[in-house]
Amino acid sequence: MGRNDPNRASWKRYAPLILAAIVILVPLAVPSRYILRTLVNIFFFAALGCAWNIIGGYAGQLSLGHAAFLAMGAYPTALLLLNLNIPPWLGFIPGVVLASIVAYLLGHLVFRLRGPYLALSTLAFAEILRILLLHFRNQTSGSLGVTIPFKGTSVWKLQFASEQPYYYICLGLLGFCLYVTHRIHNSKMGYYLQAIKENQDAAENLGINLSGNKVKALMMSAALTAMMGGFYVAYFYYIDPDSVAGMDLSIKILLVAIIGGVGTVWGPVVGACILVSLTEISNYLFGGGRAGASLVIYAIILMIVVLFSPRGLIALLPGGLRSYRSE
Amino acid sequence: MVTAPNESLDEGLLELRKVTKAFGGLTAVDDVSFSVRKGEILGLIGPNGAGKSTIVGLVMGVLKPNSGDIIFDGETLVNLKPHQVVQRGICRTFQVEKPLLNMTVTGNVLIGALLRTPDREEALEQTKGIIERVRLGHVGHVLAKNITVQDRKRLELARALATRPNLLLLDEVMAGLTPLEIDQSLDLLRKLRDEGLTLLIIEHVMRAIMNISDRIVVLDYGKKIAEGGPRDIAHDPAVVEAYLGKKGTRNG
Amino acid sequence: MMGGVYALIAVGLTLIFGVMNVVNFAHGEFVMLGMVLTYLLHHYLGWDPGVSILFVIPIMLGVGALIQKTLISRVIGKPDEAQILLTLALSVLLANAVLLFMGPDYLTVKTPYKLSVVALGPIVFLVPRLIAFIVGLTFSWVLWLFLNRTNLGKGLRAVAEKPEVATLMGINPKRMHWLAFGIGISLAAGAGSVLTPFFYTFPSVGGMFVLIAFVVVVLGGMGNIPGAILGALVIGITESLTAQFLALDLAMLGVFIIFVLVLVFKPSGILGKGKLY
Numbered sequence: 001m002g003r004n005d006p007n008r009a010s011w012k013r014y015a016p017l018i019l020a021a022i023v024i025l026v027p028l029a030v031p032s033r034y035i036l037r038t039l040v041n042i043f044f045f046a047a048l049g050c051a052w053n054i055i056g057g058y059a060g061q062l063s064l065g066h067a068a069f070l071a072m073g074a075y076p077t078a079l080l081l082l083n084l085n086i087p088p089w090l091g092f093i094p095g096v097v098l099a100s101i102v103a104y105l106l107g108h109l110v111f112r113l114r115g116p117y118l119a120l121s122t123l124a125f126a127e128i129l130r131i132l133l134l135h136f137r138n139q140t141s142g143s144l145g146v147t148i149p150f151k152g153t154s155v156w157k158l159q160f161a162s163e164q165p166y167y168y169i170c171l172g173l174l175g176f177c178l179y180v181t182h183r184i185h186n187s188k189m190g191y192y193l194q195a196i197k198e199n200q201d202a203a204e205n206l207g208i209n210l211s212g213n214k215v216k217a218l219m220m221s222a223a224l225t226a227m228m229g230g231f232y233v234a235y236f237y238y239i240d241p242d243s244v245a246g247m248d249l250s251i252k253i254l255l256v257a258i259i260g261g262v263g264t265v266w267g268p269v270v271g272a273c274i275l276v277s278l279t280e281i282s283n284y285l286f287g288g289g290r291a292g293a294s295l296v297i298y299a300i301i302l303m304i305v306v307l308f309s310p311r312g313l314i315a316l317l318p319g320g321l322r323s324y325r326s327e
Numbered sequence: 328m329v330t331a332p333n334e335s336l337d338e339g340l341l342e343l344r345k346v347t348k349a350f351g352g353l354t355a356v357d358d359v360s361f362s363v364r365k366g367e368i369l370g371l372i373g374p375n376g377a378g379k380s381t382i383v384g385l386v387m388g389v390l391k392p393n394s395g396d397i398i399f400d401g402e403t404l405v406n407l408k409p410h411q412v413v414q415r416g417i418c419r420t421f422q423v424e425k426p427l428l429n430m431t432v433t434g435n436v437l438i439g440a441l442l443r444t445p446d447r448e449e450a451l452e453q454t455k456g457i458i459e460r461v462r463l464g465h466v467g468h469v470l471a472k473n474i475t476v477q478d479r480k481r482l483e484l485a486r487a488l489a490t491r492p493n494l495l496l497l498d499e500v501m502a503g504l505t506p507l508e509i510d511q512s513l514d515l516l517r518k519l520r521d522e523g524l525t526l527l528i529i530e531h532v533m534r535a536i537m538n539i540s541d542r543i544v545v546l547d548y549g550k551k552i553a554e555g556g557p558r559d560i561a562h563d564p565a566v567v568e569a570y571l572g573k574k575g576t577r578n579g
Numbered sequence: 580m581m582g583g584v585y586a587l588i589a590v591g592l593t594l595i596f597g598v599m600n601v602v603n604f605a606h607g608e609f610v611m612l613g614m615v616l617t618y619l620l621h622h623y624l625g626w627d628p629g630v631s632i633l634f635v636i637p638i639m640l641g642v643g644a645l646i647q648k649t650l651i652s653r654v655i656g657k658p659d660e661a662q663i664l665l666t667l668a669l670s671v672l673l674a675n676a677v678l679l680f681m682g683p684d685y686l687t688v689k690t691p692y693k694l695s696v697v698a699l700g701p702i703v704f705l706v707p708r709l710i711a712f713i714v715g716l717t718f719s720w721v722l723w724l725f726l727n728r729t730n731l732g733k734g735l736r737a738v739a740e741k742p743e744v745a746t747l748m749g750i751n752p753k754r755m756h757w758l759a760f761g762i763g764i765s766l767a768a769g770a771g772s773v774l775t776p777f778f779y780t781f782p783s784v785g786g787m788f789v790l791i792a793f794v795v796v797v798l799g800g801m802g803n804i805p806g807a808i809l810g811a812l813v814i815g816i817t818e819s820l821t822a823q824f825l826a827l828d829l830a831m832l833g834v835f836i837i838f839v840l841v842l843v844f845k846p847s848g849i850l851g852k853g854k855l856y
Contacts (some may be wrong), residue, residue: 062660064667113842115659116602120793121842124835127790131832186442195438198427205387205421207413207442207490247786251671258664265841292678292782299672307653 002321023147023171027164036163038234040150041275042269043119043170044228049256049268050177054184055217056254060197061111065126066253069222071133072099073229078146078239079139079198081157083291092230099226100219108216114200133241145216145240148233155246158234166235173231174269177224193217194263225253248295255298259305261312270314274301339419340365340525341386346395348381355381357549358395361492368526370540370557373531374569378548379529380422383498386527387419388412400409400493414442420483422575426471432466432482433458439489454489460515461485477508494525501532511537528550537561545569580708581817583715587770587808590719591763597739597802599655601662605670607789609764613639613771614623614780615677621688621775628688629710632772639768643761651760651848652753670785678782689773711822714773718766719808726804735759739802767792787831794838813837831833 027036052066073095080091110121134142153161160166177248192213195203204210235237243249252275260271275298282294309315339362347358356378363369371379384390386397388409397404404412418439436457440450458467458473461481466474469481480500487495497516501509509532516539520526530536536543537557545553545560547569553560560566592606616635620626626634650669654661690707693845697704726732738755746752767788778784795814799806814834821833 042443060744072650109839109843114361116663117797117842119663120797121839123790124794124838127834131829131835135826135828149413186447188445188447191441195427198429199425200605202425202427202486204409205413205419205425206439206486207410207418207436209408209410216377216618251667253358292675295671296679299675300669302668303650303665303672306661306668307650310661 004039016046027167033163034136036167038276038280040163040170040270043167043174044231044235045252045270045276046269046272047170047174047177047228048225048253049260050174050181050265051221051228053181053221053257053262053264053268054193054224055221057257057264057267058184058190058193058197059214059217060193060262061214061218062254063122063218063221063250064247064254065117065122065124065129065250066221066225067245067247067249068126068129069099069103070229070232070249070253071129071239071241072102072222073226074232074239074244075133075140075146075229077230077233078148081148081233082146085157087156088230088234089120092227094321095229096223096226099222099229103219103222104215107218108211111211111214111218119271123247126245126247130241130245130309140241143240143242144168145238146244148237150237170231170235173228178265178269180220180224184217185265189213189216197263231322238299250254255302257312259313260300261314264312267312267314270317271312274313307314331357339363341527342396342398343382343386344380344396344398346385346392346397348390348392353423354528354549356385357393359546359549359551360395361544361551361554363525363527365493366520366523366524367541368520368528368539370536371527371529371546372531372543372560376409376548377569378549379546380498382546383419383496383529386412386417386496393535406494413490416491416493417490417496418487418494420480420487420498420500422498422502424476424479426474426479426482428472429470431450431468431470432463432474432478432490435471435482436485439486442490456560457485457488462490462511476503479499480518482505490507490518492524494527495519497526497528497530499529500533501530501535504532506534509535580704580712580815581818582812583642583712583719584774585715585791585815586719586794586808587715587765587810588792589799589803589811591724592792593767593796593799593802593804593807594722594735594759594766595763597804598735599651599756601651601655601760602659602661602666603760604666604789605673605785606764606767606792607785607787608670608673609639609643609785610687610765610774610788611677611782611785612642612673613768614743614775614784615681615771615782616768617772617775618686618688618780621690627690628772628775632714632769635772636765636769639765640761641686643764644757645829647757647760652756655756671694674782674785681782683782683836685779685781687779690776705777707773711770711773711777715770716808718769721803722762722766723804724806730806731758765810790831791834794834794841797838798841 021174026039030036048066048070049211052063055061056063073092076095076098077088077091080086080094081088113121133140136142142147150158150159153159158169160168165195184193192203195206195208196210196213200210229244230245256271256275257268258271259274260269278297279294280295286293305312328475342362343457343564344360346356346359347354359378359382361369365457371382373379381390385392386404387410387520390405390524391406399415399417402415404415407409427438433451433454437447437450438455440457441447444450444453458464463478463481463485466478474482484497484500491497501512504512513535515527528536528540540557542555543550543557543560545563545566552565552569553561553563588610592603595601595603595606613635616638617628617631620631620634621628646669650665654665663669669702672692697709723816726736734745734750735755735758737750738752743756764830791814795810796807798813799808799810814837817833818830824829825833
């Protein structure tokens with residue numbers, strides 16, 4: 001099909017609108033809590049994947065400890081809500097600020113490292129946070145976690161009995177993450193990050209401030225992740241160090257981005273769809289008790305992607321390759 | 328080209344003053360001083376291991392001198408990070424090319440242009456111009472990992488030019504080129520110089536460097552052993568000794 | 580005391596890195612596999628871990644070679660991300676496959692000498708830990724001997740130092756690769772075996788060990804075997820000290836802090852990037 005093929009043009013122009021319409025109308029048309037909850041999960045992980053993508057996909061700096069930033073958003077939100085009755089949509093702000101500051105410091109510390117050393121330090125960093133969260137039991141309730149009691153529907157506190165409001169909130173947050181990614185993708189920063197990912201020496205020789213750009217990307221990524229940490233508290237009502245700062249979550253986050261497509265705006269959405277659907281399918285087939293099954297599948301998919309389709313599965317979709325920018 | 332407001336015609340655009348760099352026990356650059364005048368083409372030659380690459384590293388801010396100073400356009404470069412050196416107006420090509428493999432040739436050069444021209448559309452215009460000059464028009468939309476070695480060299484040059492430097496540092500760009508290609512490159516370099524670009528060229532291909540340099544600086548074992556016009560250098564006994572006394576390379 | 584075990588695990592990791600330049604994020608899972616295998620042998624056949632280890636190591640050698648040939652070999656020479664992600668995926672795969680088949684329970688291997696102690700002067704040692712320590716160091720030392728005294732070992736070192744030259748001398752790098760990987764992970768599995776009498780066996784136990792192994796390897800210098808042994812002892816001591824003087828659950832914190840300090844100030848490790856000897 002040529003670039004000027006009229007058929008292709010209208011398909012391309014209307015498809016996103018149709019998709020957007022569907023997504024917005026689903027909760028009104030489909031009453032099933034299960035489906036809505038699944039979709040919220042997809043949006044949630046897609047947003048996290050998007051956030052990770054900024055530093056891991058565009059800049060190519062693999063962070064294996066991103067859950068730490070989620071925890072940095074979740075814990076302040078939860079504790080402020082529980083102890084001071086501050087609603088999550090205010091409470092997440094300190095979390096975001098905290099995550100940004102930590103990202104700034106961490107970035108300056110570890111971005112001089114490359115490859116596996118960098119990945120290892122991010123791992124260590126997340127583990128350190130998890131250990132500290134477990135240790136300071138008086139403040140964080142340690143391994144018992146923090147439970148937010150549901151006290152009836154309250155818009156102020158973002159507590160709802162039905163799924164619909166959560167659906168739209170999460171969709172909105174995802175939209176924001178996608179928007180941020182889109183802006184980066186098409187900006188000078190997006191090009192610079194890609195250059196850094198391809199060849200740091202060459203990038204530096206073109207006047208690109210390696211450390212500055214990487215730290216900036218990490219800060220944005222951390223802030224968005226922490227923001228989703230706030231949502232996590234409002235939606236799941238329970239956090240503990242292992243679930244919000246553990247390796248399992250960090251791996252899921254990066255899986256979403258990598259399997260979907262690094263360095264693209266929509267890759268994480270694709271990745272989240274695949275991942276969440278697979279979890280649901282495997283739970284259905286093997287029962288919820290077989291906790292390992294879905295992760296086994298993820299791991300295999302990751303291996304396949306790494307070995308055979310490193311640009312992610314979005315490359316296999318029609319028109320997917322154009323999601324990547326090469327010039 | 329970005330114009331330099333402060334430089335006087337007496338001083339050099341780039342000055343190395345008594346620069347010394349040692350790695351452990353090995354002194355790679357020993358008390359070297361020379362300057363590159365604005366608008367000239369200075370050649371830097373010497374046998375393998377003479378310290379040429381170290382000088383490049385020092386100028387670009389990748390290495391820090393143990394002593395001495397490096398002045399560009401009246402201000403010191405020492406303690407600047409490499410990207411800041413580039414922002415000041417010096418750009419280099421890499422001897423072993425470092426293309427951004429998964430981007431097209433246009434993309435590669437565009438990133439260079441973005442340094443001075445943040446607006447993508449304008450930068451793209453400049454990029455196209457540079458690509459044409461350097462004779463890469465035929466591979467503009469090809470991924471950098473799929474182009475020939477010669478094109479890779481041109482890409483190095485194009486990228487460096489895109490950053491609109493005042494001083495271009497060319498690191499062995501002639502290696503492996505046919506005589507015709509060498510002449511084409513020399514032509515291009517002369518044109519660039521005529522437009523106001525200053526060039527510091529490091530080379531092993533004697534034919535090229537003798538042909539194009541206004542002046543030449545010769546290094547051996549980290550020390551400057553000669554400086555002058557090409558004809559003087561060619562007859563300088565110290566230079567001949569340096570090259571023939573060891574298994575130095577001498578292509579022509 | 581754990582230093583000996585850490586040494587054995589780390590030495591395998593650093594060997595793999597030295598010879599193949601691959602950072603094996605799945606290394607901890609092989610420790611776990613060793614533990615699981617030993618547990619099964621104990622549970623169903625009544626074998627003592629001391630016996631099992633002689634069985635576990637050769638088996639894992641084969642398993643390692645297989646994995647290397649099918650998976651790891653495909654990412655050698657590819658960019659770092661591919662290696663990191665592949666071995667990470669392998670780690671997740673192994674941990675969860677075991678979770679699937681054996682459930683999440685914490686398993687123990689009960690041996691008759693589990694609680695016996697031995698007194699050396701004023702210090703009292705728990706026998707199983709002492710055995711683990713001795714076995715760990717011994718096998719590490721055996722590896723070192725192997726690398727320095729045998730032709731095969733020298734072949735490994737040759738590929739580690741100068742792969743191009745090794746090929747010229749008739750050494751097959753691919754063979755050395757699977758040998759190195761096999762040895763590396765079989766040692767890790769062996770470490771797992773000796774751990775079983777006093778350490779819980781469960782599917783995600785690998786995660787803890789791989790981190791410690793990496794810290795040790797970075798501390799001692801990537802690819803440096805004596806460095807790994809030395810580093811392991813240092814880390815083992817750090818862990819005990821932190822647990823005693825700070826708090827039990829903060830033990831790993833001390834280890835991590837050292838890790839970060841080393842990475843920031845001397846990434847090449849105390850003894851520097853080694854050549855395996």
